[in-house]
Amino acid sequence: MARTKEFDPDAALRRALDLFWERGYEATSMADLVERLGIARASIYGTFGGKHELYLKALERYLRTTDPGVAERLSQPGPALPAVRALIERYAEESAGDRERRGCMVVNAAVELAPRDAEAARLVEASWSFLEAALTVALTRARNQGELAPGKDPRALARLVLVILQGMRVLGRAPADPGRVRDAARAAQALFD
Template sequence: MARTKEFDPDAVLQQAMELFWEKGYEATSMADLVERLGIARASVYATFGGKRELYLKAYDRYVENGIDIIGLLSQPGPALPAVRALVERYAEEAAQDTRHRGCLVVNTAVELAPHDRTLARRVEANWDMIETALASALTRARAQDELGADKDPRALARFLLTMMQGLRVIGKSSDDPVRLRDAAAQALSVLS
């Protein structure tokens, strides 16, 4: 007869995500996981697989719980205010990141994607989704005469995506919120 789990796998996954987000993959040992999660090493393996499998699940959890970018950018009405709000939100979240955790997607891109094809594909999928949502909103903005006809929505989307991810990197290591807010304001000026 199978034993009933004495822990909530969903809560444990959330705690694992937080730990990986704080320390990174390589700096998080199995001992760190066991201590933080409050479950035995065997339970980690039996429930989630190894450390890598747990990281993949934690990464997916982070992405699923992130900003509803598609919902934000696809609302009816003017599109440009939604794009501006998204960029400003990225800047504010980075400016308020007092724990200097950054973004788990960006952290994964820097730490693991160069040598882990599975995670590289997941990072690319996330960035493709953001870029596509931005390009769609900017195309709509151009069609609604909010954005000049000479502006290339796809190129602007790529620029904003790159800048927004850069905000996350700077926010991870800087205590200067003005730097982040000024950068976002300058990036948004290209939409005028």
């Protein structure tokens, strides 16, 4: 007869996500996970697999909770450019105001694991492709509605905005001048004028 779990796996996954987000993959040990999750090492292995599998599940959870909201905000009816501008502003403010210097879990995964971990790279690419597609759709709508000049390429602009947004997240990780990120956001928004 199988034993019932004596802990909430979803709550444990949220705590693991927070720990990996704070420290990164390499700096988080199994002992750290046992302590933060408040469950035995055997329960971690039995429920999630090893540290690597737990990290990937935490990253997937992050993507499930953050990516859909972006597409929803960009696909609201009416003018599209205000939503794109608001997204850029939100990224800038979150990056400039990140007192804990956690950054974005996707950017952190891209820098720390993606170069040598195919599964982490796949998740990072999926997130970036999702954001690029949502921006492309919004910018295409903006062009079709006359908000964006007819000669502007929505896909190329979406890719540029994606790179700028991710760059803001990188700068948010370091103790840097927050004005740098805010100035970049204003310049990015001017692309649509």
